[in-house]
Amino acid sequence: MFSSVKEKNSGFSFGIPVLTTKPSSSNGLTTLTAAPTTSVQPAFGTTTLTRDDNSEVTDSSETREPRPQFTFLGGQLKLESPWRNMDWTEEQKTSLMETITSYRRSCEEVPQARVLLLGPVSSGKSSFISSVQSVFNGRVTNRAMVGSFSSGFTKKLQSFNIRGKKGEDHTGLVLCDTMGMSEDGITGLTLHDILSVVKGHVPEGHKFSPDQPVSASETVGYVKRPSLKDKVHCVAFVVDASKITTYPKGLSTTFKQLRKHISDLGVHQVALLTHVDQVCLQTAKNVTGVYESRTIQDVMGKAAALLGMSTSYIVPVKNYSSELDLDVNTDVLLLSAVDHILQYADLYFQDNAPQNKELKTALDL
Numbered sequence: 001m002f003s004s005v006k007e008k009n010s011g012f013s014f015g016i017p018v019l020t021t022k023p024s025s026s027n028g029l030t031t032l033t034a035a036p037t038t039s040v041q042p043a044f045g046t047t048t049l050t051r052d053d054n055s056e057v058t059d060s061s062e063t064r065e066p067r068p069q070f071t072f073l074g075g076q077l078k079l080e081s082p083w084r085n086m087d088w089t090e091e092q093k094t095s096l097m098e099t100i101t102s103y104r105r106s107c108e109e110v111p112q113a114r115v116l117l118l119g120p121v122s123s124g125k126s127s128f129i130s131s132v133q134s135v136f137n138g139r140v141t142n143r144a145m146v147g148s149f150s151s152g153f154t155k156k157l158q159s160f161n162i163r164g165k166k167g168e169d170h171t172g173l174v175l176c177d178t179m180g181m182s183e184d185g186i187t188g189l190t191l192h193d194i195l196s197v198v199k200g201h202v203p204e205g206h207k208f209s210p211d212q213p214v215s216a217s218e219t220v221g222y223v224k225r226p227s228l229k230d231k232v233h234c235v236a237f238v239v240d241a242s243k244i245t246t247y248p249k250g251l252s253t254t255f256k257q258l259r260k261h262i263s264d265l266g267v268h269q270v271a272l273l274t275h276v277d278q279v280c281l282q283t284a285k286n287v288t289g290v291y292e293s294r295t296i297q298d299v300m301g302k303a304a305a306l307l308g309m310s311t312s313y314i315v316p317v318k319n320y321s322s323e324l325d326l327d328v329n330t331d332v333l334l335l336s337a338v339d340h341i342l343q344y345a346d347l348y349f350q351d352n353a354p355q356n357k358e359l360k361t362a363l364d365l
Contacts, residue, residue: 078282082291086336088329096335097136101164103172103342107349110229112174114159115341116197117272118258119238120251121180121188124274127319128238129160129175132338135331136163136171140320155179157197157206162338173342176232179208181254191254195261198235200226228352234345235262237271237307241316242278244302256308266351268344271314272337273303287318287329315340 086092105113117125127142134140157178161170178197182188189208196202196214203221206214216222223230237255239247259269273296277284280293290296296316304311315337318330 078289079292079294079297083297084291086288086291086332088288088332090328093328093331093335096332096339100162100173100335100338100342101171105172105346105349107228107353109227110233110349112161112170112172112229113233113342113345113349114174114176114229114231115234115236115345116176116178116232117236117238118178118181118189118194120240120243120247123180123238123240123243124272124317124319125177125180125238127321128272128274128317128334128337129177131317131319131330131334132162132175133160134320134326135334138326140323140326142320155207157202157204157208159204173338173345181251181258182210191258191261194258195265198232198262198265198267200230200232232267233348234341235267235269236341237269238274239271239303239306241273241276241296241299241303244299244306247306252306252308255306259308266348268347269309269313270341270344271303271307271309273300273314273316274319276316277318283318287327287333290316290318290333313344 103113105111117128119125130142134142157176160175160177162173162175163170176197179189179193181194182190188210190210190213193202193208193214201216201223202214202219203223206219206221208214212218214222216224262269276290276293276296276299277287279299280290280295282289283293283296300311300314300316303314307314317333317337319334320326320330323330
């Protein structure tokens with residue numbers, strides 16, 4: 001007979017506040033209050049069973065590895081420490097803006113880095129472009145519906161220059177928006193057309209149609225011999241955090257096939273996880289908690305699986321939607337995403353610098 005069970009603490013705790021009763025001075029009713037210094041800490045470790053004779057039997061099968069600590073905050077999980085570090089200050093915003101504004105390509109023949117945003121319909125591509133422009137304009141502006149269907153997806157290939165602060169000269173960055181990717185293999189941008197854009201064959205303003213693929217004979221303004229400045233120098237995939245678990249299964253296969261073809265062209269890829277405020281209440285209230293949210297960390301992992309890439313290439317963002325005024329923390333998150341993109345665009349120019357191209361050609365021979 002075993003008279004009792006004792007468990008030794010392994011250091012894993014939920015940190016749930018203990019509720020205590022406290023008489024109210026106003027109406028005499030008993031209310032529940034949280035005692036912040038006391039927490040219930042269920043321990044998972046070696047279970048020790050005590051016999052009636054007080055001798056102990058250890059069940060080693062109950063031993064478990066310790067897990068990261070987290071607490072419940074507002075009904076959602078909050079990690080004890082952020083999984084990425086971020087400086088949420090006005091100074092950091094200014095520094096990032098200066099970095100982006102002063103960005104210069106390492107390849108002189110290319111005036112601006114062309115970044116193509118790719119993602120399913122309504123994933124937040126156009127909103128991201130508008131949000132970044134808003135930061136540099138100093139006020140919230142929305143150009144997401146320019147050249148778009150009422151159903152919410154862009155039809156044409158459109159390039160947006162990112163101007164410096166207060167309308168100064170263009171930065172070295174161009175964000176390219178286009179028709180949403182096909183989720184069902186029937187509608188939306190096709191693999192052929194996407195690769196045509198990346199290779200630089202598609203002219204600005206071209207209207208895409210699934211029934212009429214891009215071709216040298218049918219596409220007006222088709223660029224037969226694109227130069228380096230016509231090509232896409234980085235691809236940023238855009239996926240909606242609130243739809244990660246509901247995207248069609250075939251979309252993951254499409255992403256992975258597309259990524260392979262783009263990689264074969266020597267173009268680096270990153271990803272933006274949009275609408276993070278829609279999956280985490282605390283992040284919606286205060287975006288500085290984005291890297292302390294266990295929920296968003298889990299969604300990042302699901303996004304990585306969907307795209308077939310490491311989470312190190314993925315950054316969460318919160319686009320401006322219903323807001324009328326800028327928020328410094330939202331700006332920092334958006335600008336950090338742009339800086340992340342530019343780092344990989346610059347790798348393309350380093351790979352395609354004249355001396356590197358000559359070396360690559362020699363190695364291939």
